[in-house]
Amino acid sequence: MFQGSCKVGEIHEEQGEHRQDTEHRADGGRGALPRVLIAADKFKGSLTAVEVAEHVTTGLRRAVPALPVESLPVADGGDGTVDAAVAVGFERRATTVTGPLGEPVTAAWALRGDVAVVEMAEASGLRHVTPDSRSALASSTYGTGELLRAALDAGARTVVLGVGGSASTDGGAGMLAALGAAFTGADGRPVGPGGAALAGLERADLSGLDPRVAGTAFVLASDVDNPLRGPKGAPAVYGPQKGASPQDVATLDAALGRYAEVLGAALGSRAAEAAEAPGAGAAGGIGYGALVGLDAVFRPGVEVLFELLGFAEALERADFVITGEGSLDAQTLHGKAPAGVAQAARARGVDVVAVCGRLALPPEALGGAGIRRAYALTELEPDPARCMAEAGALLERQAERLARDFLAP
Structure with missing residues (x-):
C-alpha cells in the first residue's frame, strides 16, 4: 500500500544516525553485544518519541558504551x-x-x-x-x-x-x-x-x-x-x-x-x-x-504505523527491544503502540522491556502483554510535576539501570 517506502536502516544511514552494523548479533558469537531496538511512543506532555529514543540511547551507552542501538519512534495514529x-x-x-x-x-x-x-x-x-x-x-x-x-x-x-x-x-x-x-x-x-x-x-x-x-x-x-x-x-x-x-x-x-x-x-x-x-x-x-x-x-x-515505519524490518535486526510511553496503564493493553511492539517481539522470541513516566499495571499484566519489566520515572521522582519537568534526565538514569540489568556483558 505504501509505495516508495524505504527500509528504516536505509533512512538511518541517509541521516547519519549512529548505527553499528559491524557488530555481530548476540546469538552469533560469544561475547557479542545484543542489537537493541528502541521502539517507544512519546511521553505525552514532556518528551516526543524521538526525544525518548535519544535519552534512552544516552543512558544505555553510559553503562555499555559500544552498545549497538537503533531507534524507531512509534505511534498509534494519535498525537506524534x-x-x-x-x-x-x-x-x-x-x-x-x-x-x-x-x-x-x-x-x-x-x-x-x-x-x-x-x-x-x-x-x-x-x-x-x-x-x-x-x-x-x-x-x-x-x-x-x-x-x-x-x-x-x-x-x-x-x-x-x-x-x-x-x-x-x-x-x-x-x-x-x-x-x-x-x-x-x-x-x-x-x-x-x-x-x-x-x-x-x-x-x-x-x-x-x-x-x-x-x-x-x-x-x-x-x-x-x-x-x-x-x-x-x-x-x-x-x-x-x-x-x-x-x-x-x-x-x-x-x-x-x-x-x-x-x-x-x-x-x-x-x-x-x-x-x-x-x-x-x-x-x-x-x-x-x-x-x-x-x-x-x-x-x-x-498496525498501519508499523507498516508505514518499517517496524517489521527493524525488528528483524534486533536482539532486544525497549518500548514505552508516558503512562503504562490499562489503555496500553488496548491498541496502544507499546502493546503492539511487545506482541510482535514476543512472536519472534525477542525480549522486551519498557520505560514509562508512570506505571499503573501489575507485573502479571505486563507479563501477559509480553513485557518482562518496566522502568518508571516515578520510581526516581514521585512528584508528578518534577517528574515531567525532569523527564529527560530521569529517563537517562533509568535507561542506564536497564542496561546494567539486561545488557551489560
Whole structure:
C-alpha cells in the first residue's frame, strides 16, 4: 500500500544516525553485544518519541558504551504520528488551517512520494482549546479537511489519517465540508460548526466533494473501535474529556443521530450501517465521516504505523527491544503502540522491556502483554510535576539501570 517506502536502516544511514552494523548479533558469537531496538511512543506532555529514543540511547551507552542501538519512534495514529513518519524519512509539511473553534492554526503533516500522513490532532486537536461546554459542542474538524486537501494538492494518492486527541464531536462533518460537501438546515443555509449544530441538519449533499477524493485511498488509523453513538459511542465515552457535561453528551449523541439519519437518506443504507462499524466513533466520530464520505478503510493505528515505519524490518535486526510511553496503564493493553511492539517481539522470541513516566499495571499484566519489566520515572521522582519537568534526565538514569540489568556483558 505504501509505495516508495524505504527500509528504516536505509533512512538511518541517509541521516547519519549512529548505527553499528559491524557488530555481530548476540546469538552469533560469544561475547557479542545484543542489537537493541528502541521502539517507544512519546511521553505525552514532556518528551516526543524521538526525544525518548535519544535519552534512552544516552543512558544505555553510559553503562555499555559500544552498545549497538537503533531507534524507531512509534505511534498509534494519535498525537506524534507525523513526528514518527518524519523520523523515518517523510518530509514534514506545514499548512495554516482552521482550528477547532475557527482560529487559524499551523498544522504539520508528512509526505513521501504519493503517500501522506495526516494527524487530525494537529488541526482539530484538544490541545487547541480549553475543554469546556462551549468547545465540546462547537469544535469542528474543518481544519482536518483542509489538511487533507493540502495533501491532495501535493499529489498524495494514499492518505493515512491518524485520529485521536480530538477536540470535536462533529462526526467528521467539518472535515467533509472542507472537501466540498454541503450540510444545510431547514432554511437552506449551511448549519453551524460543531456537533451540536447537526441537530438542525435537514439535507446532506456530497456531490460537491473534491473529485480527487474518489481516486485516493484513505486509511483511517485509530486505536479505538467505538461505534458512533450509544453508551460506547463517541459522545458518551470521549465527550467528558472534551468538557462535555452529561446534558452536552445527550445533546451531541442526539445530534449525531440526526447526522447519520440525514446521511442515510442521501447515501442509502451503507451510511446507516457505518454508524455501527468499528472505528465510526473514533475521534469524536470523524471515523464515521471518513468511512462514509471518503470510503476510508479502518485499520488499527498500530498496525498501519508499523507498516508505514518499517517496524517489521527493524525488528528483524534486533536482539532486544525497549518500548514505552508516558503512562503504562490499562489503555496500553488496548491498541496502544507499546502493546503492539511487545506482541510482535514476543512472536519472534525477542525480549522486551519498557520505560514509562508512570506505571499503573501489575507485573502479571505486563507479563501477559509480553513485557518482562518496566522502568518508571516515578520510581526516581514521585512528584508528578518534577517528574515531567525532569523527564529527560530521569529517563537517562533509568535507561542506564536497564542496561546494567539486561545488557551489560
